Amino acid sequence: MNEHDSTRYLFAQSIKDLMAKQSLDKMTVTDIVKHSGMTRQTFYRYFKDKYDLVNWYFEKLADKSFRQIGNSSTLREGLIKKFTFLLNDKIFFIQAFQSKDYNNIENYDYQCILEFYQNIIRKKIGPIPDDIMFLLEMYCHGSITMTVQWAVSGMKKTPEDMADLLIAALPPQLEQLLSDL
Template identity: 55%
Template sequence: MDASEKTKYKLAGAVRELMVFTPVDRITVKQIVERCDVTRQTFYRNFKDKYDLINWYFDKLAIVSFRQMGVSLTLREGLIKKFEFIKGERCFFTAAFKSEDHNSLLQHDFDFIYEFYKDIIKKKYQKEIPPDIKFLLEMYCRGSIAMTVQWVTGGMKRSTEDMAELLVRALPPELAELLNDFKK
């Protein structure tokens, strides 16, 4: 890991610690840099704002589970991994999903999974995705994120396996056909 990556993780650690007792929307860059003993200039060299930092950290966590989809994991297995990561970072995700800023993790998570699934579907179609499939995909992604946020902020009472199973079952049939079998 290079120095820049270490700095980013150091900043992510600081924001994670602050999120334990301060709502995300009230955390300042000043608090983050003071907590990990770096300058504001260092922060802004790496991130445009605290939401960019939070979204970067989310990407680092989520990519581990999603990158295996299509290689060795099914959709269900990938979702279980994602929920296990979320559960392992419970404080981070609970605080991050409560933010209402337009740059919040909620929109970033939508963009992330929508593009991920869209790329898989594009490969299967070998051409542009039909508008009705795009509509179903957007609806599914928004719904799955809403249910994930509800699960996280509601105390994660369902098991990760149950959450994954329910999200797989919630797929519209046209999407299920395209997404349940990632292997080529």
């Protein structure tokens, strides 16, 4: 891990520690830098705000989980990895998914999975027809809504159950395009 990532992870650990005691929306950058022992200047060298930090950390999740779909994982395996990662950082993600800020992780996750699935579909069929795009947007919104509900209600279902439910909810036209990854 390079020095820049080490510093980013230090801030991520600080925000995770603080989330055990207070909500993300009430936390300040001052709280994060004070807890980390770093300076505000260093924080802002890497992140625009606390939500950017949360989204960066989530990006690391994406790289290790659902972005592996089609490369080294099936859709189910990638979703299980994603939910397992969320579960392993339970306090962090429960707090992060409760945020109502515009830059919150819910909006970020939606954009990530929408772009990811769009790229897969474009590789298979080229330009995405309007009807498929509608289904994809609807599915991604529903998927994120259910992920948030799962997280903020305590992550009671297993990652396998969540993956199976999200796959079962795929509209048939999307299932055809995404099932053989």
